[in-house]
Amino acid sequence: MRRAVSLYLPNWPIDRLYRRLDAAAPPPDTPVVLVGRERARRILTACNPLARSQGLRAGMAASQAQALVPGLQVHDADAAGDAAALDRLAHWAQRHYAPVCAADGPDGLAIDATGAAHLKGGEAGFLADLEARLAAAGIRARAVMAPTYGTAHAVARFAPDLSIVAEGGIGRTIGDLPLAALRLPDAxxxxxxxxxxxxxxxxxxxxxxxxxxxxxPEIGRRLDQAYGRSFEPITAVIDQTLPRAERLFADPIGAPETLARYVAELVTDLCLALERDGLGARRLDLHCQRVDHRLETVRVATARPLRDRRRLTRLLCDRIETIAPGFGIERMTLIASIVDPLDWRAAPSGLGEAEAPDVSGLIDVLANRIGRDRLYRLTAVESDVPERSVRRTAPLAPDSATAPGSTATWASDWPRPARLFRPPEPVQTLALLPDNPPTHFTWRGVRRRIRRADGPERIHGEWARSDAELWAVRDYFQVEDEAGERFWLFRAGDGEDARTGPQTWFIHGKFG
Incomplete structure (x- = not known):
């Protein structure tokens, strides 16, 4: 099932201007426009939201706009710079989201997200992560996923309340949209x-x-593309400086064993190119161009730089079943889309040194099957608040305590539970204030009587983060019930001052 994403950037030239000016950018309450030339006329090419709310629009004469809006800030448009930046954004999206991305000027990207959404936690997670990353960079964006790119493009620009169009929902989704959503020529x-x-x-x-x-024929072509009756290819941007290997076929191929044989040849050629440059591949993109111009892609990643022919071939061949050859594949291109200098390690000397086990192969297989974001380990972070004292990191990343410039370790004075609940779950309990442990607690409908307890361990809020934590206090207790199970409870507040917390109880973890 094909899934296409249209990323709409409604304020792209203005957002680029603000990023370029940085600290010298106009304040948010200032109307800003960009001005370019159309023959001998100076016209507006882009307006910020405040300028649009005051009646300005692209195509208006610059002199008319300045007469209508006092205090209007005018800057020169940079259409060539906007287009080049859009290409760079397409390369960024290709690195982080899907192997097939392309600029869709002047205000968007086209992404073939088929088989890629699960790597970000599903379709909703894919779109939310994409929009959030751009928002953090100061770029307003709206992303829509649909079975066809024509539908995604139309919904992104003309249906603001919808982000995901299900398979089979094209007709009822775009039928009521205006003709401008069909990407027809303005004339x-x-x-x-x-x-x-x-x-x-x-x-x-x-x-x-x-x-x-x-x-x-343009109307029929756009209708067929939007409704999925004809295929609309997305031509991926390709960085020509990246290591790559390619095969062209006079007779199209399609059998799985034939694909596997040529994948092995491509990997061999690519590894030779990587060896010449002293590099190792961190991610490979296999592009298979079919005779009907569809592009089938496979993306695999590795935990560390690698140019082992057998391992790379195995990772790619494990995904061959996802390739639909159709009437045949006429071109195969293998690109090392992320490379790093290869970290050679000295072999054991044989003088009693034990070779460290290499689990990177297992990590690569699991990560490419279930998603790289779902495979992680925990490491310590400098924080007294328990839920902030750990973070996810890559499986083979160095420990925080041993990483260069880092001194983060877990607190050793008080033990921490093996299982931490996020967020902490409320419990009903009874305790003598201010410092006594509870005598019992009810959690998830089960009442547990406490036989042993240790505490309190007082943890103060991190006042530097927010004013709300200036007086915040938690008193933690390790408790054991009559069945021998051990839990980690805390009271929000010191038991005396209401400013320190509401004095309610929570379970934050479980030992063992």
């Missing part, structure tokens, strides 16, 4: 409007012959 829209066509469904219901005879 066609007024003529269609004069004939009474207002929505995509109005065109979809018309016989194709008269429309083609009067307006040409």
């Amino acid at each position: 066609l829209l007024p003529a269609l409007s004069r004939l009474g066509f207002q929505t995509i469904l109005d065109l979809e219901r018309q016989p194709r012959g008269p429309l083609t005879l009067r307006f040409g």
Whole structure:
């Protein structure tokens, strides 16, 4: 099932201006426009939201805009710079989200997310992560996923309340959208409007012959692409400086064993290129171009730089079953999309030194099957608050305490539970204030009587993070019930001062 993503950047030139000016950028309450030239006229090419709210729009004469809005800030447009930055953004998206990404100027990206969404926790997680990363960089964005790129493009720009279009939901999703959502040439829209066509469904219901005879084939082509009746390829951006290997076939191939044989040849050629440059691959992208111009892709990653032919071939061949060859594949391209200097390690001397076990192969296999974000280990972080004292890190990343410039360790004075609940779960209990442990507690509908307890261990809030934690206090107790199970409870507050917390109890973890 194909899934395409349209990333819409409604304020791309203005966002680039703000990023370029940085500290010298205009304040948020200032109307800002970009001005370019159309023949001899100076016209607006982009407006920030405040300027649009005051009636300005792209295409308006610059002199008219300055007369309408006092205090308007005017900057020169940079169309070539915007296009180049959009290409760089497509390369960034290709590195982080999917192997097939392309700029869709002037205000968006096209992404083929087929088989890639699960790496970000599903389709909703994929879109949320993409939008959040761009928002953190000061770029307003809206991402929509749909079975066809035409539908995703239309919904991203004309249906603000929808982010995911399900398979089979194209007709009821785009039928009521205006004709501008169909990506038709601007010259066609007024003529269609004069004939009474207002929505995509109005065109979809018309016989194709008269429309083609009067307006040409463009309307039918865009309708077929949006509804999925014809395929719309997304041509991936490719960094020509990256190591790569390629095979062209006079006779298209499609049998799995044939694909596997040529994958092994491509890996061999790529490893030779990596060896010449002293590099190892951290991620490989296999692009298979079919005779019908569809692009089938496979992406695999490794835990550390690698140019082991057998391991790389195995990782790629494990994913061959995801390739749909159709009527045949005419071109195969293997690209090392992320490379690092290869870290050679000295072999054991044989003088009693034990060779450290290498689990990177197992990590690579698991990560490419279940998703790299789902495979991690925990490491210590400098924080007194328990849920902030650990973080996820890559399986083979160095420990925080041994990493260069890091001194983070877990507290050793008081033991910590093996299992930490996030967030802490409320419990009903009874305790004598301010310092006595509870006599019993009820958690998840089960009442437990406490036989032994140790504490309190007082943890103060991190006042530097927020004013709300200036007086915050938690008193932690290690408790054991009559069945021998040990739990980690805390009271929010010191038991005396209401400013320190509401004096309610929570279970934060379980020992063993």
